[in-house]
Amino acid sequence: MNWGGVSAFLAMGGYGGFVWGSYAVAALCIALEIALLAARHRRLRRSISN
Amino acid sequence: MTSNINWFKYASPATFYPLAGRLVPWFFIAAVLFAVPGIYVGFFVAPTDFQQGEAYRIIFIHVATAWMSMFLYVVMAFWAGVGLAFNTRLSSMMASAVAPTGALMTFIALWSGALWGKPMWGAWWVWDARLTSELILLFLYLGFMSLQAAIDDPRRADKAGAVIALVGVVNVPIIYFSVQWWNTLHQGASVSLTRSPSMAAAMLVGMLLMALAVWMYSIAATLLRVRCIILERERHSEWIGQLKELQK
Numbered sequence: 213m214n215w216g217g218v219s220a221f222l223a224m225g226g227y228g229g230f231v232w233g234s235y236a237v238a239a240l241c242i243a244l245e246i247a248l249l250a251a252r253h254r255r256l257r258r259s260i261s262n
Numbered sequence: 263m264t265s266n267i268n269w270f271k272y273a274s275p276a277t278f279y280p281l282a283g284r285l286v287p288w289f290f291i292a293a294v295l296f297a298v299p300g301i302y303v304g305f306f307v308a309p310t311d312f313q314q315g316e317a318y319r320i321i322f323i324h325v326a327t328a329w330m331s332m333f334l335y336v337v338m339a340f341w342a343g344v345g346l347a348f349n350t351r352l353s354s355m356m357a358s359a360v361a362p363t364g365a366l367m368t369f370i371a372l373w374s375g376a377l378w379g380k381p382m383w384g385a386w387w388v389w390d391a392r393l394t395s396e397l398i399l400l401f402l403y404l405g406f407m408s409l410q411a412a413i414d415d416p417r418r419a420d421k422a423g424a425v426i427a428l429v430g431v432v433n434v435p436i437i438y439f440s441v442q443w444w445n446t447l448h449q450g451a452s453v454s455l456t457r458s459p460s461m462a463a464a465m466l467v468g469m470l471l472m473a474l475a476v477w478m479y480s481i482a483a484t485l486l487r488v489r490c491i492i493l494e495r496e497r498h499s500e501w502i503g504q505l506k507e508l509q510k
Contacts, residue, residue: 252490253493
């Protein structure tokens with residue numbers, strides 16, 4: 213698939229908002245889950261070793 | 263020849279905790295190694311769909327997370343059932359560790375489905391069998407989690423949660439077969455979308471790579487969460503005091 217430019221790629225044939233809205237929210241959710249889990253584990257380790 | 267590995271050894275939180283810790287980074291790495299080519303194939307190799315244009319590219323996140331949302335529910339029900347039947351506490355902790363990631367996968371599947379439904383069907387949401395049963399799946403995950411959170415005694419919470427998990431598992435085949443059993447706007451099996459063999463190949467490869475990426479990610483997140491749950495529940499037991507990673 214040759215998009216012929218960044219703006220065409222971002223536009224996704226007029227469906228850019230729908231396509232990128234799906235992937236952006238998925239990426240955000242996953243990043244948030246990892247961050248929350250890492251923070252929870254760090255907090256637990258700290259409170260136990262004290 | 264019999265195996266020398268004693269699998270029951272890993273049924274103990276004390277041995278599973280460090281093992282899970284060693285596995286987590288590898289599953290995160292595997293998830294990235296599948297996601298990068300998956301996204302590449304999905305956006306740069308797979309051609310435009312002649313009916314849906316570029317909007318169909320939502321499929322690569324939508325199908326992967328929808329598959330995983332159903333699969334994780336079965337995994338959760340399995341561990342909850344094992345915990346209920348054999349009274350093994352690590353099994354119940356695994357069930358509790360799967361639930362939030364399962365709920366997350368369900369949410370992403372519903373969200374990406376809404377963003378796909380709007381341009382294709384003209385509606386963010388319709389109350390048809392596939393969408394409604396997937397929404398029920400989200401409520402089952404949330405119900406399991408809030409029930410467990412509402413009960414103070416962890417072992418009683420495990421048992422109550424297991425009942426929801428096991429009863430709710432009947433919903434999984436309903437989701438899966440809903441597109442065959444009822445009239446629906448939702449398309450059938452993804453492979454039937456394809457028009458030509460070359461397209462089938464690229465789309466299928468992209469979908470499978472993304473499914474594997476989501477799978478590996480779910481294992482990593484679940485193992486990381488079960489480590490937290492083990493620390494929370496066993497913090498007063500002796501082995502935790504002896505953990506090397508907790509020594510100052």
